[in-house]
Amino acid sequence: xxxxxxxxxxxxxxxxxxxxxxxxxxxxxxxxxxxxxxxxxxxxxxxxxxxxxxxxxxxxxxxxxxxxxxxxxxxxxxxxxxxxxxxxxxxxxxxxxxxxxxxxxxxxxxxxxxxxxxxxxxxxxxxxxxxxxxxxxxxxxxxxxxxxxxxxxxxxxxxxxxxxxxxxxxxxxxxxxxxxxxxxxxxxxxxxxxxxxxxxxxxxxxxxxxxxxxxxxxxxxxxxxxxxxxxxxxxxxxxxxxxxxxxxxxxxxxxxxxxxxxxxxxxxxxxxxxxxxxxxxxxxxxxxxxxxxxxxxxxxxxxxxxxxxxxxxxxxxxxxxxxxxx
Amino acid sequence: xxxxxxxxxxxxxxxxxxxxxxxxxxxxxxxxxxxxxxxxxxxxxxxxxxxxxxxxxxxxxxxxxxxxxxxxxxxxxxxxxxxxxxxxxxxxxxxxxxxxxxxxxxxxxxxxxxxxxxxxxxxxxxxxxxxxxxxxxxxxxxxxxxxxxxxxxxxxxxxxxxxxxxxxxxxxxxxxxxxxxxxxxxxxxxxxxxxxxxxxxxxxxxxxxxxxxxxxxxxxxxxxxxxxxxxxxxxxxxxxxxxxxxxxxxxxxxxxxxxxxxxxxxxxxxxxxxxxxxxxxxxxxxxxxxxxxx
Numbered sequence: 001x002x003x004x005x006x007x008x009x010x011x012x013x014x015x016x017x018x019x020x021x022x023x024x025x026x027x028x029x030x031x032x033x034x035x036x037x038x039x040x041x042x043x044x045x046x047x048x049x050x051x052x053x054x055x056x057x058x059x060x061x062x063x064x065x066x067x068x069x070x071x072x073x074x075x076x077x078x079x080x081x082x083x084x085x086x087x088x089x090x091x092x093x094x095x096x097x098x099x100x101x102x103x104x105x106x107x108x109x110x111x112x113x114x115x116x117x118x119x120x121x122x123x124x125x126x127x128x129x130x131x132x133x134x135x136x137x138x139x140x141x142x143x144x145x146x147x148x149x150x151x152x153x154x155x156x157x158x159x160x161x162x163x164x165x166x167x168x169x170x171x172x173x174x175x176x177x178x179x180x181x182x183x184x185x186x187x188x189x190x191x192x193x194x195x196x197x198x199x200x201x202x203x204x205x206x207x208x209x210x211x212x213x214x215x216x217x218x219x220x221x222x223x224x225x226x227x228x229x230x231x232x233x234x235x236x237x238x239x240x241x242x243x244x245x246x247x248x249x250x251x252x253x254x255x256x257x258x259x260x261x262x263x264x265x266x267x268x269x270x271x272x273x274x275x276x277x278x279x280x281x282x283x284x285x286x287x288x289x290x291x292x293x294x295x296x297x298x299x300x301x302x303x304x305x306x307x308x309x310x311x312x313x314x315x316x317x318x319x320x321x322x323x324x325x326x
Numbered sequence: 327x328x329x330x331x332x333x334x335x336x337x338x339x340x341x342x343x344x345x346x347x348x349x350x351x352x353x354x355x356x357x358x359x360x361x362x363x364x365x366x367x368x369x370x371x372x373x374x375x376x377x378x379x380x381x382x383x384x385x386x387x388x389x390x391x392x393x394x395x396x397x398x399x400x401x402x403x404x405x406x407x408x409x410x411x412x413x414x415x416x417x418x419x420x421x422x423x424x425x426x427x428x429x430x431x432x433x434x435x436x437x438x439x440x441x442x443x444x445x446x447x448x449x450x451x452x453x454x455x456x457x458x459x460x461x462x463x464x465x466x467x468x469x470x471x472x473x474x475x476x477x478x479x480x481x482x483x484x485x486x487x488x489x490x491x492x493x494x495x496x497x498x499x500x501x502x503x504x505x506x507x508x509x510x511x512x513x514x515x516x517x518x519x520x521x522x523x524x525x526x527x528x529x530x531x532x533x534x535x536x537x538x539x540x541x542x543x544x545x546x547x548x549x550x551x552x553x554x555x556x557x558x559x560x561x562x563x564x565x566x567x568x569x570x571x572x573x574x575x576x577x578x579x580x581x582x583x584x585x586x587x588x589x590x591x592x593x594x595x596x597x598x599x600x601x602x603x604x605x606x607x608x609x610x611x612x613x614x615x616x617x618x619x620x
Binding site for chain 2: 038040059060062064065067069070071072073074075076077078079080081082083085100101104105108109110111
């Protein structure tokens with residue numbers, strides 16, 4: 001979409017919705033008319049929100065038990081046999097325990113498997129870093145040929161599920177656990193390899209992904225009250241990366257802030273800084289990279305987001321700092 | 327992606343037709359001769375590339391030959407035909423044996439074999455499904471093939487194609503836990519259209535399996551995990567053919583194929599160093615003579 005959205009309506013952000021429900025509802029809806037759609041999980045029928053799918057299509061749900069390497073391999077085999085598998089598991093185990101299967105069986109083999117990383121980031125706050133998935137974006141962005149999408153709201157979640165079935169290519173879909181408001185402007189639709197500008201602005205670009213896009217919009221409100229115009233980019237589609245829209249956001253503002261509920265060393269922060277560093281003086285801007293660069297201490301998800309500055313106040317302060325440097 | 331060699335595929339179709347009409351004794355002769363030709367081409371391929379895994383290639387050659395020249399319902403002219411049987415060589419380091427067998431069936435020209443492992447060749451040291459027709463999934467890291475075969479078997483059942491899925495693992499590879507995860511799933515799902523074969527040559531890269539992380543009693547372990555187990559001489563074509571017949575119990579079939587690493591060349595047989603040693607010029611000549619006289 002264009003970088004200007006004057007003509008579109010920004011949605012109300014007072015109500016919040018569960019992206020997992022949007023994922024589950026869309027999958028069941030599509031499966032009713034597309035017999036190729038199957039689900040694979042690791043004893044995670046409930047936590048992957050597959051109960052309704054299992055009830056309606058019992059033969060099309062393969063629960064391999066607590067065996068993530070096998071889970072991803074089975075998904076690759078189902079894809080090879082002509083089916084459209086959605087392989088669902090808590091993201092730390094899907095991406096960590098079966099990383100080599102994701103590499104060899106899915107990305108390198110180019111089997112069209114949809115890998116669904118549920119409850120990513122620090123969703124399982126108090127359960128600690130073993131159950132956090134802050135590494136997934138870095139690990140998976142290192143794999144050629146794998147699309148990576150972290151939808152920001154229920155509409156994007158549903159659109160990603162639909163697009164994944166159409167695309168028939170290896171894809172990692174990161175599905176947030178906690179409720180978030182709608183952020184997709186009316187009329188905007190998800191396109192492969194494109195990111196969306198969800199608020200226009202000329203002083204600073206806030207580039208966020210997934211569950212932090214609504215936080216970036218809140219930060220833009222805080223900045224607007226101070227007379228600072230923030231552009232907010234929803235970087236849901238992380239690979240392949242929409243370099244043109246990111247470069248335009250940098251070129252048309254004076255500073256850049258990235259925010260992700262993940263380790264930015266190989267995630268969105270790395271994608272944006274690496275791009276800007278290689279793209280010449282027109283996009284040489286002060287940058288602040290926000291994320292989860294260390295194993296988190298104990299605390300709820302909300303506490304940890306605050307701890308790492310992944311809040312509206314945190315993003316706004318990062319924007320002020322970057323602008324002051326410029 | 328390499329393309330089908332139509333002339334050779336036509337010959338392969340004739341060979342399969344002859345095989346179907348042949349007596350059991352004639353079938354064994356046909357397979358033995360085909361396996362001999364494969365071992366000769368593997369020898370040239372590996373000595374030409376100056377790398378490879380000839381010991382494991384030779385232990386699995388008779389199994390591969392029986393599958394492609396006597397069992398698998400595949401079409402080299404349509405490698406992704408959607409009702410095909412699926413075969414996965416999980417021990418992907420034995421790519422030279424797989425490539426040779428596929429080329430003899432015409433999946434791609436035999437003339438490509440000398441490019442094995444050469445710069446930019448489609449014939450990588452481990453098989454790639456996006457470059458080599460007939461390869462179902464990319465293997466190389468161990469413990470990957472069987473889960474994929476389980477998915478293929480279940481997919482064939484869901485789609486009602488009647489297709490079967492086969493996977494061959496090295497015996498050392500059975501030390502990978504993912505194989506046992508996959509076997510549990512296969513049993514749980516009642517995949518009677520899945521056959522897994524363990525190439526039981528009793529040697530892994532560094533030493534004997536039983537001196538490393540012992541597998542015996544492998545047959546009892548496979549049975550305990552819910553398989554219909556068939557223990558055979560993996561170089562006896564009569565036994566291989568019988569073992570590759572469909573399940574009779576509703577369970578997945580697990581074949582323990584007792585084989586000899588380096589089978590067919592006297593100085594390679596059952597010697598750990600031939601896991602990935604490359605024969606010298608004199609050794610190649612001796613191997614040629616032994617295989618010619620076989």
